Amino acid sequence: MRSFKTILVTGGSGFIGSNFIRYLLGREDFQGRVVNLDALTYAGNPENLADIEASLGGSRYFFEKADIRDLAAVQAAFERHKPDAIVHFAAESHVDRSILGPADFVTTNLMGTFNLLEAARAAWKDRSDVLFHHVSTDEVFGSLGEGGSFSEETPYDPRSPYSASKAGSDQLVRAYGHTYGLPATISNCSNNYGPYQFPEKLVPLMILNMLEGKSLPVYGDGKQVRDWIHVEDHNAAVWLVMREGRAGRTYCIGGENEWENVRLLGRLIELVAEEAGLDPEKLRSLVTHVKDRPGHDRRYAIDCSRLKSELGWERAMSFDEGLRSTVRWYLGHRDWCERVRSGEYRSWMDKNYARR
Ligand code: NAD
Numbered sequence: 001m002r003s004f005k006t007i008l009v010t011g012g013s014g015f016i017g018s019n020f021i022r023y024l025l026g027r028e029d030f031q032g033r034v035v036n037l038d039a040l041t042y043a044g045n046p047e048n049l050a051d052i053e054a055s056l057g058g059s060r061y062f063f064e065k066a067d068i069r070d071l072a073a074v075q076a077a078f079e080r081h082k083p084d085a086i087v088h089f090a091a092e093s094h095v096d097r098s099i100l101g102p103a104d105f106v107t108t109n110l111m112g113t114f115n116l117l118e119a120a121r122a123a124w125k126d127r128s129d130v131l132f133h134h135v136s137t138d139e140v141f142g143s144l145g146e147g148g149s150f151s152e153e154t155p156y157d158p159r160s161p162y163s164a165s166k167a168g169s170d171q172l173v174r175a176y177g178h179t180y181g182l183p184a185t186i187s188n189c190s191n192n193y194g195p196y197q198f199p200e201k202l203v204p205l206m207i208l209n210m211l212e213g214k215s216l217p218v219y220g221d222g223k224q225v226r227d228w229i230h231v232e233d234h235n236a237a238v239w240l241v242m243r244e245g246r247a248g249r250t251y252c253i254g255g256e257n258e259w260e261n262v263r264l265l266g267r268l269i270e271l272v273a274e275e276a277g278l279d280p281e282k283l284r285s286l287v288t289h290v291k292d293r294p295g296h297d298r299r300y301a302i303d304c305s306r307l308k309s310e311l312g313w314e315r316a317m318s319f320d321e322g323l324r325s326t327v328r329w330y331l332g333h334r335d336w337c338e339r340v341r342s343g344e345y346r347s348w349m350d351k352n353y354a355r356r
């Protein structure tokens with residue numbers, strides 16, 4: 001079992017990364033320090049960790065505002081903090097944005113990962129008591145028909161600029177493990193939901209639009225299928241892989257919880273109606289089928305039997321409980337939503353969604 005003194009978390013001010021830092025700093029099996037390296041793009045918000053900064057800033061929690069595309073900045077953070085593990089969340093993560101503007105996806109997801117690997121290789125040399133954990137997505141495997149599921153053996157078949165850039169970054173991590181002996185693990189996870197998710201993604205976008213009486217845009221026929229997992233279950237799996245996963249190995253993480261988009265939206269409508277005291281019929285009338293996402297993947301599903309049998313992982317959160325608590329979180333954080341949706345995000349939405 002590995003143990004770490006200083007973990008460098010990239011993208012720790014985003015959705016999954018901020019949840020990971022909170023999870024990690026609350027655990028008894030980690031007593032070390034966390035360095036959050038984040039460029040604070042539109043998706044990164046220091047407010048997500050304001051409580052951690054207030055209680056542990058300067059003792060166990062450190063923030064470095066840096067862009068992973070800047071090798072010198074990454075090397076300086078390595079030099080300053082001397083991490084013995086990296087968990088790499090930082091990425092451009094939204095498929096729609098990658099279709100409208102792929103350049104940032106290539107530079108951040110590919111070049112940024114390359115820079116981190118180079119910095120780790122130079123700093124760690126041939127150390128074996130270190131780990132580079134790369135957080136990736138099930139989208140690298142492409143799209144499924146009605147049956148079957150993705151596993152670690154599934155060949156890569158990325159179909160959007162986002163998934164192609166993530167697939168390339170996965171392969172770079174593998175290559176550094178193989179060629180330079182860098183101790184590395186990779187995880188490929190399905191769709192996350194939970195607190196602090198930026199409201200451009202399906203679940204928070206729909207909740208907020210319902211509360212604001214705006215239309216609920218369903219892409220195409222809405223029969224695309226996603227496998228939903230609560231962010232805390234994902235992060236528990238990432239931590240388990242970091243502690244006990246075999247170097248050089250990939251682990252698929254999924255919720256074993258497939259939902260057609262329209263069915264999920266129906267369930268969200270029921271929950272928001274109950275929790276916010278709104279009329280479900282009025283909410284249903286907001287559902288609008290819009291032009292489909294170009295190249296939209298039809299179905300994702302994950303077979304996570306390796307993670308379960310090798311490392312003993314089990315999903316802790318039921319979907320009903322997780323979705324309801326997520327709805328409650330957004331209801332209780334309207335100010336946060338308003339703040340993250342203002343500025344750059346608002347103008348991006350106005351420009352790109354006005355056309356639908
Ligand atoms: P997010 O968009 O919410 O957060 C990304 C974070 O990375 C932000 O804090 C942002 O400021 C930071 N960042 C972006 N570009 C950067 C750069 N050039 N330098 C430094 N920091 C930068 O993303 P998320 O949903 O939390 O996803 C985190 C990771 O998990 C990504 O690698 C994503 O591919 C992967 N993943 C996400 C999901 C999901 O459902 N959201 C599922 C599987 C895997």
Ligand code: DAU
Nearest residue numbers: 093094095137138139190191200201202217218219224261
């Ligand atoms: O599968 C893992 C991936 O899940 C992650 O790698 C990505 O970072 C993450 O963004 C997510 O990608 P998706 O494209 O599946 O997520 P998104 O929330 O954008 O969309 C979920 C589904 O809902 C998808 O089929 C598109 C559809 N959709 C989405 C939005 C935002 C709609 O129908 N309407 C919408 O307005």
